[in-house]
Amino acid sequence: MAKREIRIYPDDVLRQETIHVTEFAKGLHTLLDDMKETMYSAHGIGLAAPQIGELLRVTVIDVSEDGDDPLEFINPIITTKDGTVPSEEGCLSIPDFRETITRAECVTVDAQNRHGESFQVEADGLLAICLQHEIDHLDGVLFIDHLSRLKREIFKKKWGKRL
Numbered sequence: 001m002a003k004r005e006i007r008i009y010p011d012d013v014l015r016q017e018t019i020h021v022t023e024f025a026k027g028l029h030t031l032l033d034d035m036k037e038t039m040y041s042a043h044g045i046g047l048a049a050p051q052i053g054e055l056l057r058v059t060v061i062d063v064s065e066d067g068d069d070p071l072e073f074i075n076p077i078i079t080t081k082d083g084t085v086p087s088e089e090g091c092l093s094i095p096d097f098r099e100t101i102t103r104a105e106c107v108t109v110d111a112q113n114r115h116g117e118s119f120q121v122e123a124d125g126l127l128a129i130c131l132q133h134e135i136d137h138l139d140g141v142l143f144i145d146h147l148s149r150l151k152r153e154i155f156k157k158k159w160g161k162r163l
C-alpha cells in the first residue's frame with residue numbers, strides 16, 4: 001500500500017468525468033488499498049478516486065466509530081433518494097472549509113465490490129451523506145456546488161485569501 005497525494009481544489013482533475021470500471025484485477029485492488037491508506041492518514045471518512053488523480057468510478061468510505069470498517073464501492077449509482085436533511089460537510093480536497101448543505105436523508109446505492117460482484121446498500125445517517133458526497137466526486141461535483149448563492153460567495157472570498 002502507498003499513501004497518495006490528495007489533489008486540492010481548484011485542481012482540474014476534481015472536475016473531470018470518471019470512467020466505469022471493467023477490470024477487477026490487481027490494478028484496481030492496489031488503487032483501493034492506496035485510497036484507504038490515504039483516507040486514514042488524512043483522517044477522512046471517505047475518498048473518491050479523482051481526489052488522488054485517478055479518473056475511475058471508485059470510492060472508499062469508513063464511517064465507523066473506530067475507523068476500522070472500510071467499505072469499497074466500484075461503479076456506485078444512487079437508485080433511490082428519500083427525504084432531506086441538513087448536512088455540515090467538509091472535504092479533504094477543500095481544506096479548512098466546512099458548511100451546511102442539504103442532502104437526501106436516505107439513499108439506495110447499487111455498486112460492485114473489488115471482485116466485480118454486485119451489491120446494494122440502503123443507507124441513512126452519516127453513511128447516506130458520505131455516499132452522496134463521494135458519488136458526487138465521481139461526477140466532478142463538489143459539496144461547494146450545493147451551497148446557496150450567498151454561502152458560495154463567502155466561500156469564494158475565503159478561498160481567494162488562501163491563494
Ligand code: CO
Pocket residue numbers: 090091092093133137
Ligand atoms: Co470530498
